[in-house]
Amino acid sequence: MSSELVVHITGARPNFPKAAPVIRALEARGVSQELVHTGQHYDEAMAKVFFRQLGLPEPDVDLGVGSGSHARQTAAIMTGLEELFLDRDPALVVVYGDVNSTVGAAMVAAKLGIALAHVEAGLRSFDRTMPEEINRVVTDQLADLLFTTSPDALVHLGHEGVPADRVHFVGNPMIDTLLANLDRFDGDQVRGALGLGAEYVVATLHRPGNVDDPADAAELVKAVHAVADQVEIALPLHPRGRARLEAAGLFTHERLRVIDPLGYVEFLGLVRGARAVVTDSGGVQEETTILGVPCLTLRPNTERPVTITHGTNRLVTRPELAAAAAEVLAAGRATTWSVPPLWDGRAGERIADVITAFVGVAVSPWEARG
Structure with a gap:
């Protein structure tokens, strides 16, 4: 060398x-x-x-x-x-x-x-x-x-x-960053700035399998709106797929707050205070596992199965989402949960x-x- x-x-x-x-x-x-x-x-x-x-x-x-x-x-x-x-x-x-x-x-x-x-x-x-x-x-x-x-x-x-x-x-190492910044995650501050009530869900959605095809996007919007019928949703929307989701009617539900992507501290503050998270992101599955926030992952598979066996994650389909959200909301946040080794x-x-x-x-x- x-x-x-x-x-x-x-x-x-x-x-x-x-x-x-x-x-x-x-x-x-x-x-x-x-x-x-x-x-x-x-x-x-x-x-x-x-x-x-x-x-x-x-x-x-x-x-x-x-x-x-x-x-x-x-x-x-x-x-x-x-x-x-x-x-x-x-x-x-x-x-x-x-x-x-x-x-x-x-x-x-x-x-x-x-x-x-x-x-x-x-x-x-x-x-x-x-x-x-x-x-x-x-x-x-x-x-x-x-x-x-x-x-x-x-x-x-x-x-x-x-x-x-x-x-x-x-x-x-992503969990290193989360733990080092844990005291900076102020959910109340972010929630207040967005005008959200105390009970809310965070959603992040951008995967091709959910947003690229107009039919998939329409089914996704229907599923997310069914959750918004139950609880307010804050959705920091990735630029990818935004136009297609908007065309499918995403923005029309009064209890769905579509916002621009947030900074790291603001986003995890919002997640930390949420009743649940709906996502198709890989990293969010890991972050919710450490924070103890129930996570409903809108994918048929995950490359992070440890977040299911040692965390708070669960795979759901779009037709299953509303019922799964109702179940999570009724159960409430757990007070203890397992985390993966060496995290x-x-x-x-x-x-x-x-x-x-x-x-x-x-x-x-x-x-x-x-």
Whole structure:
């Protein structure tokens, strides 16, 4: 290795709370590092506010790739990162999650012979219609260090032939960020600003399977309105699918508050005070698991089954949603609940320990493979 530089690649809103504790822990260990933001999510609410609220340093590089089809966006990410990696010659590239920035960076690093670490490795929905599933599988096959958040991920990687010595069960760095900011999550303040009553549900909906097809969008709106018949709903709406949901009549229910995306602290404050959450997001399943908020996930599968076995999550279909919400609202919030192993606020430190040892090795992992 010609340097000990570690380059972190972030691109989308879910990446930032995962990267923050890793960057902080590596800084404490004196590791040279740079933060690259691809600009996959680029506006104030979807990206910039996270850097401020999570104490992330300003990105050393912002590629500004913006939106586009999967192919165009990934191609722009790869083109920009190839030039950057050739210039920086890092010892290790660290990618997070399962977005296009993740797999784009992984492919560039692999083709340039640069070692790769994947934070949140081994998650599987076994649904190849999800672009994120493709990104996960490809990235894990290319990675030299695979950091897993749950025991089931270890099993999946083993079945896929990933050597055990590359895999490290470290816990969930996104939960590090949540626990570090817990005292800042003021649900009453956010609720008051939005004019919500004391009893409300939070919804987040953006997955292609729910919003891309007009028929699916119409069924989704009907299901959400049936929940709004029972309780007020606050819905911070992702730009993706907004026009289609609006055309399907989403905005017409008087007890449904559709708002712009919120900052990290504001959103989790809202979630913390909610009676329940309706979502199709992966990260929200994990956050509600720690906060003890009942979570109804509008998907046929999840790559995070640990949030069901050790948390508050439940998979529901659109036709089942109203009845499931009624059941959750009647039951109320639990006073105790189980949480997954190693979701204790120290995952970033464990990841930093492995990376620090790795970049101190004088031989390239590609040479070591023979």
